[in-house]
Amino acid sequence: MKFETKCVQAGWEPKNGEPRVLPICQSTTFKFDSSQHVADLFDLKVGGHFYTRLSNPTLDAVEQRIAALEGGVGAMLTSAGQAASMMAILNVAHSGDHIISSSAIYGGTVNLFGVTLEKLGVSFTWLSPDATNAEIEAAIRPNTKAIFGETLANPALAVLDLERWAAVAHRNGLPLIVDNTFPTPYLCRPFEHGVDIVVHATTKYLDGHAMSLGGVIVDSGNFDWAASGRFPEFTQPDPSYHGLVYVETFGRAAYIVKARAQLMRDLGAQAAPMNAFLLGIGIETLPLRMERHCSNAQTIAEWLANHPKVEWVRYPGLKGDKYHALARKYLPRGASGVISFGVKGTRDDAMKLMDHLKLIKIVVHVADARTCVLHPASMTHRQLTDEQLIKAGISPTMVRLSVGIEHVDDLLADLEQAFAVI
Ligand SMILES: *Cc1c(COP(=O)(O)O)cnc(C)c1O
Numbered sequence: 001m002k003f004e005t006k007c008v009q010a011g012w013e014p015k016n017g018e019p020r021v022l023p024i025c026q027s028t029t030f031k032f033d034s035s036q037h038v039a040d041l042f043d044l045k046v047g048g049h050f051y052t053r054l055s056n057p058t059l060d061a062v063e064q065r066i067a068a069l070e071g072g073v074g075a076m077l078t079s080a081g082q083a084a085s086m087m088a089i090l091n092v093a094h095s096g097d098h099i100i101s102s103s104a105i106y107g108g109t110v111n112l113f114g115v116t117l118e119k120l121g122v123s124f125t126w127l128s129p130d131a132t133n134a135e136i137e138a139a140i141r142p143n144t145k146a147i148f149g150e151t152l153a154n155p156a157l158a159v160l161d162l163e164r165w166a167a168v169a170h171r172n173g174l175p176l177i178v179d180n181t182f183p184t185p186y187l188c189r190p191f192e193h194g195v196d197i198v199v200h201a202t203t204k205y206l207d208g209h210a211m212s213l214g215g216v217i218v219d220s221g222n223f224d225w226a227a228s229g230r231f232p233e234f235t236q237p238d239p240s241y242h243g244l245v246y247v248e249t250f251g252r253a254a255y256i257v258k259a260r261a262q263l264m265r266d267l268g269a270q271a272a273p274m275n276a277f278l279l280g281i282g283i284e285t286l287p288l289r290m291e292r293h294c295s296n297a298q299t300i301a302e303w304l305a306n307h308p309k310v311e312w313v314r315y316p317g318l319k320g321d322k323y324h325a326l327a328r329k330y331l332p333r334g335a336s337g338v339i340s341f342g343v344k345g346t347r348d349d350a351m352k353l354m355d356h357l358k359l360i361k362i363v364v365h366v367a368d369a370r371t372c373v374l375h376p377a378s379m380t381h382r383q384l385t386d387e388q389l390i391k392a393g394i395s396p397t398m399v400r401l402s403v404g405i406e407h408v409d410d411l412l413a414d415l416e417q418a419f420a421v422i
Helices: 003-009 035-042 057-070 081-090 107-119 133-139 162-171 246-267 273-284 286-305 324-330 347-356 386-391 408-421
Strands: 074-078 098-102 123-127 144-150 176-179 197-201 215-219 310-314 338-343 372-374 398-402
Touching: 003 057, 003 273, 003 286, 057 074, 057 215, 057 273, 074 081, 074 246, 081 107, 081 144, 081 176, 081 197, 081 215, 081 246, 098 107, 107 123, 123 133, 133 162, 144 162, 162 176, 215 246, 273 286, 286 310, 286 338, 286 408, 338 347, 347 398, 347 408
Parallel strands: 098 123, 098 144, 144 176, 176 197
Antiparallel strands: 074 215, 197 215, 310 338, 338 398, 372 398
């Protein structure tokens, strides 16, 4: 099946007389004929659902759909994007371990890693997405467990050179984990470029309508946990599962089964069946929406670039953008719907422009069907120090515009009247 077909068909294949539309299985529990069957489920000897904290049929169908779209061996939905990033890391690293992360990532993830996971004893080295191979290599330590980045960084809009970072990671026995929220698998499939694990905030384009929080971890199945030598938890018996060895029992799906069996079991950041259902519906129109997000954003970015009250525009789809060449390589169908620009003047001018927009609303969100704006320095990234702000590529006059799927003429007219006021 082609991508567009998978978006509507993958994951749910009704049997004779079953609902055509994926049902919402709003049940925490499942009924069994024998206690032996339940024992086997607990031991991971047979597949099936027994408690929704671990798995649920509605979630399972949407997980299979997303795994099919990314080209992975398995996926696990989570309650939010934050939970997906957290578990993606905790599945390979614990207290005393070390992770290398691109500094151009979502502000919430900067906090999750740099504050909360640091408190749990996982240490981080932050590198520019433009770091050279030698700089990345120099940051790798004996206890390093993974390299993390964002395909298209929110909000810095830096494009990560996936193949180059993957090559350095693999030379050193490390997996490359990438947050692919902004491109979605419609614009970029990181596994085709050597990435091992993908995470998404499904809250954004995959849901597409700003209806429900969610996250997902997708496993490519390509990383060789045994050959790396850095991951005893994958190759040695797990005492919490009667000595089960993940790579032996689950082969290419070792990572994603381990994430569910250990972390979802213990942390419980499971997605709700209703949210998974809404996500599944959202994904059905993903290709149509992404096409429009990209074409609208391209038009608006070009318009902003020629506007006298705009200091700078960052959109990788613009010729002359620092990341244009990488965008052409990794995002050939379009550079997604988010644009950053600097208003000429001060922080107050940026906020004034936003206050005068009418159709375009101020919201703390990006990447849904309705166009919206956000001021990172005073909103999403306000916990960051000035130094962290600069490292994350954010200035005080920066406005982040998330271009929706309205008619572009209406969006341009709204921007024009707001610029006229400042
Ligand atoms: C929003 C976002 C997240 C966090 O997702 P939540 O669902 O809000 O927890 C993570 N990464 C990126 C790139 C995001 O845009």
